[in-house]
Amino acid sequence: MSETKEFKAESKRLLEMMINSIYTHKEIFLRELISNASDAMDKLYFKTNNGDGEAISRSDMQITIEANKDDRKLIISDNGIGMTKEELENNLGTIAQSGSFAFKNENEKTEDVDIIGQFGVGFYSAFMVAKKVTVISKAYGSDEAYMWTSEGADGYTISEAEKDSHGTTITLDIKDNTDEENYDEYLTPYKIKELVKKYSDYIRYPIKMDVEHEKLKEGTGVDGKEPEYEKEIVNETLNSQIPIWKKSKSELKDEDYNQFYKDKFHDYSDPLLHIHSKTEGTATYSALLYIPQNAPYDYYSKNYEKGLQLYSSGVMIMEKCGDLLPDYFSFVKGLVDSEDLSLNISREMLQHDRQLKIIAKSIEKSIKNELKKLQKNDREKYEKFFETFGTQIKYGIYESYGMNKDELQDLLMFKSSNGGSTTLEEYVSRMKEDQKYIYFASGSSVSRIESLPQTELVRDKGYEILYLTDHVDEFCLQMMHDFDGKEYKSVSADDLGLETEEEKEEIKKEEEDNKSLFDFLTEKLNGKVKAVKLSQRLKNHPVCITSEGMLSVEMEKVLSAMPDNQGAKAEKVLEINPNHPIFGKLKSLYETDKDKVAEYADLLYSQALLIEGMPIENPVEFSNKLCEIMAQ
Helix, strand or coil: CCCCEEEHHHHHHHHCCCCCCCCCCCHHHHHHEEEEEHHHHHHHHHHHCCCCCCCCCHHCCCEEEEECCCCCEEEEEECCCCCCCHHHHHHHHHHCHHHHHHHHHHHCCCCCCCCCCCCCCCCHHHCEEEEEEEEEECCCCCCEEEEEEECCCCEEEEEEECCCCCCCEEEEEECCCCCCCCHHHHHCCHHHHHHHHHCCCCCCCCCCEEEEEECCCCCCCCCCCCCCCEEEEEEECCCCCCCHHHCCHHHHHHHHHHHHHHHHHCCCCCEEEEEEEEHHHHHCEEEEEEECCCCCCCCCCCCCCEEEEEEEEEEEEECCCCCCCHHHHHEEEEEECCCCCCCCCCCCCCCCHHHHHHHHHHHHHHHHHHHHHHHHCHHHHHHHHHHHHHHHHHHHHHHHHCHHHHHHHHEEEEEECCEEECCCHHHHHHHHHHCCCEEEEEEECHHHHCHHHHHHHHHHHCCCEEECCCHHHHHHHHHHCCEEEEEEEEECCCCCCCCCCCHHHHHHHHHHCHHHHHHHHHHCCCCCCCEEEEECCCCCCEEEEEECCCCCCCHHHHHHCCCCCCCCEEEEEECCCCCHHHHHHHHHHHHHHHHHHHHHHHHHHHHHHHHHHCCCCHHHHHHHHHHHHHHH
């Protein structure tokens, strides 16, 4: 005997809303039903192992899935605690009434029990793919079974039923295909296995399904006989059950971590580094993080999406939770599993709460600490890491206007005139006693930097120079300003702090004596430079370009290459070597042939630009002038 009952008005509205909008992906229904089945078995385990009936082992429990494509039925069964008629009424007749949530609150101190369900709406996600849902349940210790049936928001019926043992069987009558949706896929073993692997791989109970395979018929395919095949039904366990991250580190080898990474994140190469951590306290979670050997092909494109996989009690909630990683560690892959997260009603997204921020901060600290260990203990591997992902760390300092300096500056590495690569800490440890600054030079390659005239004096004094070959390098250092109290100084900066007072006075006097020449050269260069002056840094080269102000010549080159270039220009200065014959030539010509001096000014400026790796305005004119001089 059964009668149709209506959902309460608010439950009816919630069901309609949930079917149409709460869940982003219809496929989530299987995760919800499996999670509910796992909860039912956990409740039974807790009940029987706390003195209520004969203790039941977890090894006796399982979830079974059956797909019948001809009848369009998908059946999910468990041998958990089951439900009485009253519990069917309360838990399924009132939407958002969660028996699991009530159980969790009543038994807060239970150990070794993972209750996943919290909101009492997951079951109804079945209606996204089913036109009818039938539940037959028999409570543990009861002789009676009951059937709950519903076709959606119109209502439900509860009636007596037959069931051999305790537990619950849910039958979904899958919807017919539409132009927009292919519901057939939820009846195929391939899709079911894929969804279990994706969302429920680490449910602690086995999820089993009969799967049809073809096997070689005995006696065929040998001794010249044609191979014949026959169908075989295999009862497969679809899930792994025990997550690798919940195992003790002592149980695992590098090969285990590496294989899991390659399988999970579809990489052909072993990771460069893995980080396995379990944290308890303010935030309790397990994390398994990986640093890849190679950057993904789209890593520096706008299509790349950062984030870690997020699990709650072994059930995947989000494929990529971006809030768990800062942008400068966006290359990290991996997952986090926590029971402390505040999930929203669909369990697809997180509420942005304090717990999430605590976990993210802890993960950030773990990544930095492990990278520091790698830098100290395996320099070759760290340098490989930094070559691949160092740019991202530099951007982390630059884009935060230096706010992340303290977190990241110890991880930085640069090529050096000392040979190889160096950290900033190592550079400072080698500084000469009288050295005021951390010197750097920028260019497209080490060989180009080494040929720059501006490096002559610094190297002549025996000071080490950082070679900045990445576009972001100089911007990064500018944002940091200093390291351990030592300011950064470009070899092209105004005052290198290397000249004696006597040398400064000599240059100053020479410039005053030839002020009209320098004014003339500046005028003839027609705004291309802010000034022409004598150099205190050149030893062998005749000229070089330096800059005044915040924007260097190298930074101008970088900005000019950007699509949104707004014409930012460095305040260039043309420096002339006072000890080079060209300076004496300019002085004598200024007295006799100012037109020739004007020509030389253009030539010297173009020469300085070429040395700097910058384009000259008129290559043809430059070439013709050189030929004219050679012909004289």
